[in-house]
Amino acid sequence: MSETVKVAILGASGYTGAELIRLLDTDPGVELAVLTADRRAGQSLGAVFPHLAGVKAPPLVAIDDVTDWSGIDVVFCALPHATTQPVIAGLPDHLKVVDLSADFRLHDVDVYADWYGGPHQAPDLQKTAVYGLTELARDAIARARLVANPGCYPTGPLLALMPLIESGLIEPGDIIIDAKSGVSGAGRSAKEGLLHGEVSEGIHAYSVAAHRHSPEIEQELSRAAGHAVPTTFTPHLVPMNRGILSTIYVRTHANADAATLLSALTVRYKGEPFVRVLHGGALPHTRHVRGSNLCLIGAVDDRRPGHAILVTAIDNLVKGAAGQAIQNMNVMLGRPETAGLALQPVFP
């Protein structure tokens, strides 16, 4: 591999594609070599995203028109669910791949089929995929050819909960995750439920007890617990563009209180550039992470003894998607993990 990392972004005209470009443009060691789109193929980057007109990048092309992959090192796949499996299966072996879609996250392809409405189209490739929650899977990511980037909703809660389950401080079978997302989480394609009139000046729960991120959260919490862990997860859509705030209700073990949980998380994430544990009752806001790759975690004691409430905040497009994908690329290539990700949050 040459010193400059040559990347292809499949789905470059979407929200996560735009975020990959914005972040990678800050890394002088990366060249944007191939950008693809579907309906917008044939357009320049500046025509699709006027705010990115100053970025050095080739025009967007259809995936089928990319015939020579020999000069590419890494592919970011930012395509809709289910379109991704045949595309990645068809890529040459020399490419490292970070998939932002859900297609390779679920290890059990039968569970995938139940939640995503059809059989998995690349089950053998699925077996090789590493679930890429960077801070908790770094060694496996470093050895992987294909990394399945976690979903935006699971990222914050898993970072908070997995170390606490592993250290026996909380009851894995008694977790409730109440999450609120900005609308960019739903992508850029037009949908009636995302019209300004449907989203502004209100908030609503959706996919209650039926969201496709439930099996993903349960897969990872079960791995931490060593047994099956059913979890209550309720997403809400809120009238903001970016951010996910997750409020997480847990029952504690061994007289642990919120301070105990925060101490354990502080030890677990010591030296991590992107996970920050807040103390003294401080709780994160989505505006504390906007535009950055940070995950902030706070906790307070519930008024019910033996119960605590954790709160996590991420930017769904950064730590929940493009930022974590770049972090994973950096780990896969043995590069400094913060390359392209050294941006502080945009505030207010």
Ligand SMILES: NC(=O)C1=CN([C@@H]2O[C@H](COP(=O)(O)OP(=O)(O)OC[C@H]3O[C@@H](n4cnc5c(N)ncnc54)[C@H](OP(=O)(O)O)[C@@H]3O)[C@@H](O)[C@H]2O)C=CC1
């Ligand atoms: N938005 C978010 O916060 C997060 C999204 N994800 C996942 O990342 C992936 C990308 O999401 P997002 O950027 O929001 O999606 P968008 O809908 O904003 O963008 C989708 C991209 O894929 C292209 N595309 C659509 N259909 C096809 C097709 N059949 N063949 C080839 N290209 C196609 C689009 O091209 P064109 O514009 O030309 O139509 C566009 O570039 C999805 O799987 C999503 O679930 C993961 C974490 C967070």
Ligand SMILES: CC(=O)N[C@@H](CCC(=O)OP(=O)(O)O)C(=O)O
């Ligand atoms: C607000 C909103 O609609 N969010 C999306 C989740 C986006 C995401 O990150 O999930 P994937 O990576 O699995 O697509 C949803 O609820 O389906």
